[in-house]
Amino acid sequence: MTTAPPNPQAWTVEETLALIRQLCQPHESERIPLAQASGRILRQAVCADMDQPPFDRSAFDGYAIRLDDDTAVFRCVDRLRAGDWRPRTLQHGETVRVATGAALPSEDLQVVMQEDVQADDDRVTIRQRNPDRNIRFRGEDARAGQVLVEPGICLSAGALALLASVGCTWPAVTRRPRVVHVVSGNEIVPCDQTPVGGQIRDSNSILVRTFLNTWNIEPVQLPVPEDLDAMTAVMERAQVDPDCVDLLLVSGGASVGDHDFTRAWLATLGYTLHVQRTAARPGKPMILASRGPRLAFGLPGNPLAHFACLHVYVRQALRRLLGTAETPLFTTAPLAHPIDTVPNPRETLWPARIDGGTDGVWITLLTWRSSGDITALGAANALARLLPASGPLKRGDPVPFLSTNSIP
Amino acid sequence: MTTAPPNPQAWTVEETLALIRQLCQPHESERIPLAQASGRILRQAVCADMDQPPFDRSAFDGYAIRLDDDTAVFRCVDRLRAGDWRPRTLQHGETVRVATGAALPSEDLQVVMQEDVQADDDRVTIRQRNPDRNIRFRGEDARAGQVLVEPGICLSAGALALLASVGCTWPAVTRRPRVVHVVSGNEIVPCDQTPVGGQIRDSNSILVRTFLNTWNIEPVQLPVPEDLDAMTAVMERAQVDPDCVDLLLVSGGASVGDHDFTRAWLATLGYTLHVQRTAARPGKPMILASRGPRLAFGLPGNPLAHFACLHVYVRQALRRLLGTAETPLFTTAPLAHPIDTVPNPRETLWPARIDGGTDGVWITLLTWRSSGDITALGAANALARLLPASGPLKRGDPVPFLSTNSIP
Numbered sequence: 081m082t083t084a085p086p087n088p089q090a091w092t093v094e095e096t097l098a099l100i101r102q103l104c105q106p107h108e109s110e111r112i113p114l115a116q117a118s119g120r121i122l123r124q125a126v127c128a129d130m131d132q133p134p135f136d137r138s139a140f141d142g143y144a145i146r147l148d149d150d151t152a153v154f155r156c157v158d159r160l161r162a163g164d165w166r167p168r169t170l171q172h173g174e175t176v177r178v179a180t181g182a183a184l185p186s187e188d189l190q191v192v193m194q195e196d197v198q199a200d201d202d203r204v205t206i207r208q209r210n211p212d213r214n215i216r217f218r219g220e221d222a223r224a225g226q227v228l229v230e231p232g233i234c235l236s237a238g239a240l241a242l243l244a245s246v247g248c249t250w251p252a253v254t255r256r257p258r259v260v261h262v263v264s265g266n267e268i269v270p271c272d273q274t275p276v277g278g279q280i281r282d283s284n285s286i287l288v289r290t291f292l293n294t295w296n297i298e299p300v301q302l303p304v305p306e307d308l309d310a311m312t313a314v315m316e317r318a319q320v321d322p323d324c325v326d327l328l329l330v331s332g333g334a335s336v337g338d339h340d341f342t343r344a345w346l347a348t349l350g351y352t353l354h355v356q357r358t359a360a361r362p363g364k365p366m367i368l369a370s371r372g373p374r375l376a377f378g379l380p381g382n383p384l385a386h387f388a389c390l391h392v393y394v395r396q397a398l399r400r401l402l403g404t405a406e407t408p409l410f411t412t413a414p415l416a417h418p419i420d421t422v423p424n425p426r427e428t429l430w431p432a433r434i435d436g437g438t439d440g441v442w443i444t445l446l447t448w449r450s451s452g453d454i455t456a457l458g459a460a461n462a463l464a465r466l467l468p469a470s471g472p473l474k475r476g477d478p479v480p481f482l483s484t485n486s487i488p
Numbered sequence: 489m490t491t492a493p494p495n496p497q498a499w500t501v502e503e504t505l506a507l508i509r510q511l512c513q514p515h516e517s518e519r520i521p522l523a524q525a526s527g528r529i530l531r532q533a534v535c536a537d538m539d540q541p542p543f544d545r546s547a548f549d550g551y552a553i554r555l556d557d558d559t560a561v562f563r564c565v566d567r568l569r570a571g572d573w574r575p576r577t578l579q580h581g582e583t584v585r586v587a588t589g590a591a592l593p594s595e596d597l598q599v600v601m602q603e604d605v606q607a608d609d610d611r612v613t614i615r616q617r618n619p620d621r622n623i624r625f626r627g628e629d630a631r632a633g634q635v636l637v638e639p640g641i642c643l644s645a646g647a648l649a650l651l652a653s654v655g656c657t658w659p660a661v662t663r664r665p666r667v668v669h670v671v672s673g674n675e676i677v678p679c680d681q682t683p684v685g686g687q688i689r690d691s692n693s694i695l696v697r698t699f700l701n702t703w704n705i706e707p708v709q710l711p712v713p714e715d716l717d718a719m720t721a722v723m724e725r726a727q728v729d730p731d732c733v734d735l736l737l738v739s740g741g742a743s744v745g746d747h748d749f750t751r752a753w754l755a756t757l758g759y760t761l762h763v764q765r766t767a768a769r770p771g772k773p774m775i776l777a778s779r780g781p782r783l784a785f786g787l788p789g790n791p792l793a794h795f796a797c798l799h800v801y802v803r804q805a806l807r808r809l810l811g812t813a814e815t816p817l818f819t820t821a822p823l824a825h826p827i828d829t830v831p832n833p834r835e836t837l838w839p840a841r842i843d844g845g846t847d848g849v850w851i852t853l854l855t856w857r858s859s860g861d862i863t864a865l866g867a868a869n870a871l872a873r874l875l876p877a878s879g880p881l882k883r884g885d886p887v888p889f890l891s892t893n894s895i896p
Contacts, residue, residue: 229866265571279571438820485894
């Protein structure tokens with residue numbers, strides 16, 4: 081039996097995030113087909129390959145006439161659909177029927193909307209003419225060579241559409257980190273089994289996998305017994321080469337009891353321990369270690385601690401490894417319901433719910449008692465951050481939070 | 489040559505959304521494995537199958553003693569790890585070593601944290617004792633039978649963890665809508681080709697597919713020429729049975745020109761036209777049609793119009809078809825930068841960017857001139873909604889918006 085272990089330094093959330101930023105460097109990029117790039121982090125500037133739009137286009141269905149032509153009745157000399165390309169110089173009294181998006185036959189034209197004309201065969205009478213030219217001019221959205229997207233953005237549907245429009249069909253994106261997730265805990269049974277005395281179901285495997293999937297990462301997940309030799313054997317059987325693991329996540333076994341093997345195991349693998357506990361709750365007994373550019377987290381097994389550590393620390397590590405543009409991890413929203421919290425000496429990462437209505441975005445702090453609680457996760461879509469020794473909070477008080485449901 | 493077509497009724501955004509809610513009913517549900525349920529809409533209430541936690545658990549590594557025992561030096565009679573199950577009645581002067589998460593051997597105990605004892609072999613001296621029991625009591629998070637999650641939520645990582653913890657491994661979720669996306673437009677070339685005179689690259693296919701993928705929907709995408717017979721032939725060649733298409737999206741061909749076949753094609757397929765244009769920009773020439781429970785949208789081909797119509801109207805249809813809990817589609821945020829808009833008689837769906845900092849969430853309206861613009865999509869993560877005839881807006885003015893980057 082051991083004596084009580086020494087109390088390692090407790091790292092604040094800020095200190096831990098700063099250390100993660102320092103330990104991680106963005107991975108190299110790779111070129112992938114645009115169709116597979118959703119959710120990936122762009123690592124190149126994307127420029128317009130030609131003027132956007134590339135030619136003067138009609139903004140409506142109508143009739144193109146010369147700007148300097150004050151004729152009232154025109155003769156229709158051509159009909160242009162979108163996709164047609166038939167340049168011609170219009171004479172006074174001549175008009176060309178143009179569909180929305182059609183390339184105009186020349187410069188110095190105006191499009192009269194079809195609603196404003198009377199057309200009989202090729203004879204077109206203008207009933208109403210106003211100064212609008214109804215043309216989308218070449219280059220009015222962007223000039224050839226202009227930078228349209230900076231590196232570091234997460235490729236959304238809209239950004240992918242933009243890349244498609246300029247022919248950037250093999251964008252450079254950060255390669256995906258290789259992640260191994262090791263689930264330890266003798267009390268854990270698979271979630272399709274009924275736990276018996278002393279056991280609980282594994283909820284962390286699906287939490288971690290789903291969290292990583294939102295980053296397009298498919299982790300290798302390995303359940304292991306709480307035993308150093310057995311852990312090593314499992315990794316060997318799975319043929320996991322530790323040198324190829326960019327991010328190692330270990331669920332459970334993170335506190336300082338006799339049976340917490342994470343520390344010892346990371347040491348055998350050659351990792352240097354940096355953080356052994358944080359000054360925040362839940363997630364106090366969290367381990368952060370590194371081995372060259374490779375990072376490892378020992379995440380306390382309790383569900384709320386897992387949720388909090390993933391969404392704060394692991395998220396920060398992934399943002400950094402992926403080269404995501406540096407934006408604040410936390411923002412603030414006003415508190416929807418006053419809360420009479422018991423002041424806690426530690427900073428608190430509190431499961432929360434963000435709701436938006438006609439009066440803006442508000443945050444509700446959800447009920448929880450212990451890091452082992454899980455029911456708050458049914459409604460949580462955010463994680464609030466309460467300062468150490470926060471007392472009661474009033475409705476409208478600004479509360480820092482991060483969304484746990486957004487695209488990363 | 490035709491005369492100008494009649495001007496159909498212009499539907500406001502509110503009217504269109506209300507009509508969509510009225511036309512769509514939630515699809516039936518299906519049971520799927522939990523591991524595949526991320527992003528799906530839950531259609532059952534999920535209850536605790538047993539008390540949570542199911543037994544009194546130690547909250548820390550420490551030593552369990554009787555609450556009524558004021559002994560100072562104890563004899564350690566057992567050691568319990570998480571997962572062990574060895575009930576016993578402790579006598580005065582007896583203690584049991586317990587790891588975090590271990591099931592306590594009986595009731596009426598207290599756990600003294602290991603930091604507060606001196607342990608030599610089986611002799612345990614308590615150095616400090618305070619009133620905290622350091623126990624997570626059976627049922628303190630939830631009681632057996634208690635409803636933990638209501639139907640209608642989108643299954644996030646946290647919600648899936650909760651379902652796993654109560655053994656809900658085959659949740660009932662709404663079946664996925666079958667979506668066909670038809671891309672028309674003679675001016676469109678695939679995005680890996682260089683457009684020549686009059687042509688532009690297809691950006692809508694990837695926009696629509698990526699948008700639908702965030703809902704876990706994989707659409708069938710069919711490029712078609714702008715020709716009624718050819719459109720029908722393409723559908724037949726692809727063996728698309730219109731009776732099996734829950735949602736039909738047609739890109740392009742939605743305005744009222746000679747070459748806009750969407751209307752005619754939907755009529756041949758037996759759809760009833762409800763909306764032929766909206767009172768909003770971009771996205772004025774939008775078609776909404778239905779055929780029994782099946783819905784069809786004709787989306788104007790311009791990129792910004794596509795982006796807006798997808799994120800507002802198609803999103804509302806999907807929320808309804810999937811049985812998502814009714815929450816407001818739009819919320820508000822204060823405007824980050826004043827904007828001197830030219831008042832427009834139509835309501836405007838404006839590409840925008842939401843940024844969160846330490847002073848809360850702010851919205852920036854992005855620059856665009858026409859619905860054919862695309863560059864704003866590189867930065868957009870939201871769609872703002874400006875009332876008809878909105879004049880200049882000041883910093884801090886509340887602006888309605890919806891996020892285009894959140895989990896639906």
